[in-house]
Amino acid sequence: MQRVVVLAVSEVVGYDLNITPLVFGAARQDGEPVYDVRVCGVDDRPVRVSYGYEARFEHGPEVLDDADIVVIPGTRDVSPRRHGTMSPELAAAMTRIPSSARLVSICTGAFVLGAAGVLDGRRATTHWAHAADFRRLYPGVDLDENVLFVDDGDVLTSAGLAAGTDLCLHIVRSDHGSAVANHVARYCVVPPWRDGGQSQFIEQPLPDSEGSTAATRAWVLERLGEPLDLATLARHAGMSVRTFSRRFRAETGESPRAWLNQQRILHARHLLETTDLPVERVAAESGLGSAASLRQHLNSAIGVAPLAYRRTFSRR
Known part of the structure; x- marks a missing residue:
């Protein structure tokens, strides 16, 4: 069973925050879960969620130490979003992630990966509305804001909101096959497949x-x-x-x-x-x-x- 850790960076986008536990948590094989999903913040304090509430998690950042997949939802944190930097707390949390873990971002979570230097020289995406800011802060990234998600092996990035669901289903399908992913899609009542190269602009x-x-x-x-x-x-x-x-x-x-x-x-x-x-x-x-x-x-x-x-x- 792979451990999936969602790292919530305040102010975290609520929709993005819930995508990963829902999709990976619903993945079953022979009736048994195939992922151990946990959610944490950069420290033990409650995390502010967009649109006026806070969330407190059962786990602290120590669960990052043995993560197989780390997902960073969209965030409004001004350090990676405006200055291309990370707060000391965020930087400390990122250093806990094993080098073997796959890194995944949803929407503006890509700004965190950009600030960590993970995306330098790689192809990535984020929400089209934030592409100009991303290019200004992280010019070394090959950004393509026209696609739903980018799978670059051990680093995967998605556009905003529903595209995060597409990316999580893509990971489930890659790990466990289409039957498991299709079951998750039916449970979530979403399309079982949208290709990552599909345009963000419908x-x-x-x-x-x-x-x-x-x-x-x-x-x-x-x-x-x-x-x-x-x-x-x-x-x-x-x-x-x-x-x-x-x-x-x-x-x-x-x-x-x-x-x-x-x-x-x-x-x-x-x-x-x-x-x-x-x-x-x-x-x-x-x-x-x-x-x-x-x-x-x-x-x-x-x-x-x-x-x-x-x-x-x-x-x-």
Whole structure:
């Protein structure tokens, strides 16, 4: 069981603070929790939470000493947010984190990682509204404010609020497979997958039902193994290809082709985890064509071959 520690830096953003215990705490395998989740502040004092209240935690910063994953939620602390520095208390807490731990930030928690020098020379993201301040304070970071989250191996960063949920689900999926992550998503009543490279900027999140591509997306998910091109999708939606493509991107932040490819990879991963189907059948039923094509897509998406993925995550 991996220990996940949430380090709340006052004034911590309340929404961000609760994402990690909810997502990691709901992760189960064979009915048993797979993460030990704890929350602490930089010292033993109560932590001020945004919008007018304080939180007191069961644990102090000593739980950082043997953390496997440390998550820093968004914060309004002026030292990392305005001056590019850390208070002595925050600096002392950060030094307790083992070098082997994965570091994760949600929203403006990236400013803390930036002040600690963790992000220098790395690709990272934060909430788009704070990108200009971040670049001014931490010019050595390769900031991309256009994406939902960035997985840079042992350091992972996300945009604000809901993107933190996406990143936590991504970590659960990477650690324990899609079946566990999908169960968590169902419990939290959130989409099971939004790709980290998806844009933060969704032009039309709540489209009129008559002009929405939602029905076509649901229709596609029932037919992933069939040949599906852009013209077929547009025809089902009753739109021209150009209109369909524009509305699809406005609603999802992705092109139809990219979205369809992601859904097929997710379905292939699910089949590898939950069935004994040969790799060729998995490729065909997920719409990825041949075993070679499945291998290429899976390697590109998560860096492993189909059989290696099955050995790691199979529930059978």
